[in-house]
Amino acid sequence: MPGNIRSVSFAWMVLVYLLFCSRRASVGAAPICANAQAGCHVLSLANLFDRVIQHSARTHSISNDLHSEFEQYFLPSKNHIGRVSRNCHTSSILTPNGKDNAQRMAREELTEVILKLLVAWRDPLWHFHQNMAHHHDFNNFSSNKALEMSDMVHELRKGVEKVAEKMQVLGIISNTVSSLASPEASLPSDSAEWRLMKDYNLLSCFRRDSNKVQNYLKILKCRIVPEHGC
Amino acid sequence: CNSKSVVFLLIFSCPPAKPGLTSCRSPEKETFTCWWKPGSDGGLPTTHALYYRKESSETVYECPDYHTAGENSCFFNKNDTSIWVNYNITVVATNALGRAFSDPVEIDVVYIVKPNPPEKVTVTVMEDKGWPFLRVSWEPPHKADTRSGWITLIYELRVKLEEEIDWEMHLAGQQKMFNIFSLRSGGKYLVEVRCKPDHGFWSEWSSTSYIKVPDYFHREKSTWILITVFSTFTFLILMWLLHMNRHNLKHCILPPVPGPKIKGFDKQLLKNGKSNQIFSALVVPDFPPATSSNYEDFQVEYLEVYVRREQELVLEESKDLHNSCLKSESSTSDCDSGRGSCDSHTLLMAKCREAKEGERQTDRECSPMRTEAQRRLKDWEEEALNYAHAGIVSLEMSSGRVKTWPSVFSPLPRYSSSPLDQQSSLQMAKQLSLSTSSYLTQPGHSTKEALGQSYWDLCLSSKQPHLLNPPTPVCRELQAHSDVNISSIGHKRAPAGPRSPALHTTEYVEVQRVDNKDTLLLQPVVQGCGRMGGCFQMPHGEVYSKVKGVDSDNVLLLQREGMGEDRCPCVEQETNEVTGSCHKSCTVSTTQKPSGCIYTAVPVRDEMATMANGYVDTATMCTLHTC
Numbered sequence: 001m002p003g004n005i006r007s008v009s010f011a012w013m014v015l016v017y018l019l020f021c022s023r024r025a026s027v028g029a030a031p032i033c034a035n036a037q038a039g040c041h042v043l044s045l046a047n048l049f050d051r052v053i054q055h056s057a058r059t060h061s062i063s064n065d066l067h068s069e070f071e072q073y074f075l076p077s078k079n080h081i082g083r084v085s086r087n088c089h090t091s092s093i094l095t096p097n098g099k100d101n102a103q104r105m106a107r108e109e110l111t112e113v114i115l116k117l118l119v120a121w122r123d124p125l126w127h128f129h130q131n132m133a134h135h136h137d138f139n140n141f142s143s144n145k146a147l148e149m150s151d152m153v154h155e156l157r158k159g160v161e162k163v164a165e166k167m168q169v170l171g172i173i174s175n176t177v178s179s180l181a182s183p184e185a186s187l188p189s190d191s192a193e194w195r196l197m198k199d200y201n202l203l204s205c206f207r208r209d210s211n212k213v214q215n216y217l218k219i220l221k222c223r224i225v226p227e228h229g230c
Numbered sequence: 231c232n233s234k235s236v237v238f239l240l241i242f243s244c245p246p247a248k249p250g251l252t253s254c255r256s257p258e259k260e261t262f263t264c265w266w267k268p269g270s271d272g273g274l275p276t277t278h279a280l281y282y283r284k285e286s287s288e289t290v291y292e293c294p295d296y297h298t299a300g301e302n303s304c305f306f307n308k309n310d311t312s313i314w315v316n317y318n319i320t321v322v323a324t325n326a327l328g329r330a331f332s333d334p335v336e337i338d339v340v341y342i343v344k345p346n347p348p349e350k351v352t353v354t355v356m357e358d359k360g361w362p363f364l365r366v367s368w369e370p371p372h373k374a375d376t377r378s379g380w381i382t383l384i385y386e387l388r389v390k391l392e393e394e395i396d397w398e399m400h401l402a403g404q405q406k407m408f409n410i411f412s413l414r415s416g417g418k419y420l421v422e423v424r425c426k427p428d429h430g431f432w433s434e435w436s437s438t439s440y441i442k443v444p445d446y447f448h449r450e451k452s453t454w455i456l457i458t459v460f461s462t463f464t465f466l467i468l469m470w471l472l473h474m475n476r477h478n479l480k481h482c483i484l485p486p487v488p489g490p491k492i493k494g495f496d497k498q499l500l501k502n503g504k505s506n507q508i509f510s511a512l513v514v515p516d517f518p519p520a521t522s523s524n525y526e527d528f529q530v531e532y533l534e535v536y537v538r539r540e541q542e543l544v545l546e547e548s549k550d551l552h553n554s555c556l557k558s559e560s561s562t563s564d565c566d567s568g569r570g571s572c573d574s575h576t577l578l579m580a581k582c583r584e585a586k587e588g589e590r591q592t593d594r595e596c597s598p599m600r601t602e603a604q605r606r607l608k609d610w611e612e613e614a615l616n617y618a619h620a621g622i623v624s625l626e627m628s629s630g631r632v633k634t635w636p637s638v639f640s641p642l643p644r645y646s647s648s649p650l651d652q653q654s655s656l657q658m659a660k661q662l663s664l665s666t667s668s669y670l671t672q673p674g675h676s677t678k679e680a681l682g683q684s685y686w687d688l689c690l691s692s693k694q695p696h697l698l699n700p701p702t703p704v705c706r707e708l709q710a711h712s713d714v715n716i717s718s719i720g721h722k723r724a725p726a727g728p729r730s731p732a733l734h735t736t737e738y739v740e741v742q743r744v745d746n747k748d749t750l751l752l753q754p755v756v757q758g759c760g761r762m763g764g765c766f767q768m769p770h771g772e773v774y775s776k777v778k779g780v781d782s783d784n785v786l787l788l789q790r791e792g793m794g795e796d797r798c799p800c801v802e803q804e805t806n807e808v809t810g811s812c813h814k815s816c817t818v819s820t821t822q823k824p825s826g827c828i829y830t831a832v833p834v835r836d837e838m839a840t841m842a843n844g845y846v847d848t849a850t851m852c853t854l855h856t857c
Contacts, residue, residue: 222379
């Protein structure tokens with residue numbers, strides 16, 4: 001009897017593990033192979049770009065929703081004068097503020113900037129989500145959005161890294177792109193009001209940065225693979 | 231501060247009112263323009279200035295261009311425009327007396343983009359397998375740089391017919407071309423396009439483009455021709471099918487009207503003929519049909535039984551058993567030939583004439599007694615003729631011809647020798663002209679009222695020699711009228727003969743049927759109120775089938791059949807005022823004529839055999855005593 005139970009449980013665990021693994025593998029869709037390795041599904045650069053751009057558009061859309069929600073519920077005065085200095089932690093990253101500037105920037109730089117931005121926002125968004133969940137400032141819908149936003153940024157970063165990889169493989173850009181360490185986000189304060197302000201600030205900053213990312217990606221795409229939709 | 235009046239301009243001048251920034255817009259996300267609305271100027275010339283401050287910088291800059299965008303505007307060119315940077319803009323109005331600051335407005339150029347309308351909108355009519363559609367194509371506004379991916383625009387167009395009110399919206403996405411289907415032939419369409427960046431404002435609608443869709447009716451016409459031809463074929467086939475089945479349809483829709491079911495009725499004559507011809511049309515030559523149908527189908531005849539005064543037994547053969555005898559000759563023979571002969575009105579059959587010969591003898595023999603009756607009969611004949619229905623032989627029978635068949639009462643051998651080939655066809659039940667005349671008995675005899683004495687005139691078409699017995703004192707005369715008119719005729723009969731007291735009572739006995747034994751089955755019928763006296767009630771259900779005999783009083787004795795009761799052929803006795811039931815009259819009559827009662831006891835066979843033929847021997851009748 002015990003032997004039977006043990007074997008059955010072992011078989012059951014194996015089965016569960018296999019299922020789990022297969023599920024994990026399928027989450028990330030088909031593995032993108034930049035080097036056309038065996039068993040990989042090769043995507044074209046244009047296709048990659050499209051995916052990434054769509055992803056960034058989605059991210060920006062969510063951030064926009066959250067921002068307007070926050071503004072509506074927590075700051076009804078619609079006071080556009082930021083009482084708190086809009087000091088995004090990503091302001092240290094040099095980003096082109098105009099079309100000319102963006103077009104003048106090299107592809108590698110542009111790609112780097114995108115990656116920097118995405119990296120910089122990974123942790124703050126995570127913290128933001130945590131704050132929302134714990135302090136019940138937002139409703140569940142917004143909390144889910146925050147979580148989704150965080151995940152998407154994470155995915156977006158991976159995607160852009162893949163694109164950069166592809167471009168490097170294709171020789172479009174040099175190999176100078178490297179994932180730099182993200183600047184440390186300021187830790188949240190204990191004060192509730194401060195926290196509230198920071199949340200609003202954070203959302204504003206991220207809203208802008210997601211727009212930047214999307215725009216930069218589009219510029220890159222139309223510069224590198226201008227055939228579709230440019 | 232009221233600065234309306236010029237007079238008080240100097241006195242009542244005020245510092246300017248606060249201006250207000252109305253909007254800031256960027257057409258291509260590279261430049262932008264801000265407009266403000268100045269407040270009251272306070273009566274003094276007021277200047278406005280726009281100052282802005284960029285994000286995270288305390289440097290205040292003034293608007294670089296006040297003129298490009300028009301009045302009360304500030305235009306920021308490319309160099310002064312930074313995207314993803316918050317601008318803090320303030321408008322200041324200044325006059326001699328003071329300043330006024332507008333509320334600061336913070337903008338980010340990314341979110342104030344309102345592009346120009348799409349350009350070069352072209353609409354063309356194209357054809358797809360013969361069906362036209364509109365192809366609308368346009369260009370993005372030339373300022374908006376979509377080539378580099380700096381701006382991503384989505385487009386929207388709207389279409390409507392010239393006479394319509396509502397537009398039909400179509401979202402085209404990022405494409406610069408759109409197809410519109412389902413067009414109205416010959417319609418004039420209006421098309422407009424507009425665009426919008428990812429996050430921004432919709433542009434204004436482009437200028438209207440007009441397009442006229444050519445008529446493609448001819449293409450539709452061919453379809454209509456095809457449909458018409460097809461439907462015509464279908465229609466023709468349907469009509470042909472209907473034509474083939476028109477009879478069935480006719481019966482279905484218009485069921486035939488059932489025609490009259492009068493036997494021998496001539497419908498055509500009824501439709502076409504005049505009124506007097508209609509009645510003649512009702513008389514069918516071969517009516518009643520002498521087929522071997524059931525005797526009971528025939529209309530029941532009424533036998534008018536009346537006792538005639540003359541003690542004459544008159545039997546008329548009123549029917550010719552053969553079909554030919556049924557043909558009636560409407561000729562009215564004279565009285566001489568009437569009595570006892572076949573060729574009376576009632577019968578008028580050719581074959582009966584043969585038997586006439588024998589009859590004549592009897593006629594002559596009984597002639598003295600007959601004249602009277604004949605006269606009466608003549609009257610009846612006339613009356614009968616008035617109601618002449620050629621087809622109804624019964625009327626002929628009811629002519630009142632009195633016939634005597636003396637031979638009927640002759641001994642049996644006489645009759646036995648004579649074949650009665652009509653034995654089978656006593657369907658002449660109809661043609662039995664049995665009439666009874668309630669004549670009194672022979673004058674010679676006792677004036678016993680011959681009440682309740684019935685005479686039967688049976689005129690058969692047999693060839694039997696009918697010998698009229700020597701004139702018996704009592705000659706009864708029986709005539710049966712088989713028609714309703716008989717009653718009227720009977721009514722018209724002179725109730726009182728010159729010789730006899732009015733003892734004309736009419737008994738109507740219904741000839742029920744004649745069975746195959748040539749037995750006349752009679753059934754007394756209530757006549758109703760007769761002309762004479764009260765009503766009498768004849769017992770219904772009486773079946774008098776056989777003539778039993780004739781008693782001395784010249785009473786024809788009928789043998790009732792099938793009934794278990796003793797009934798009497800009661801006759802209304804006028805003088806006795808019998809109004810009671812038969813029994814009563816029986817009792818009454820029994821007093822007078824015990825012989826009037828009939829019992830079902832003894833069928834006199836020999837006589838029955840003869841009498842079954844319908845002949846009653848007067849001699850026998852006169853001499854028999856039965857009861």
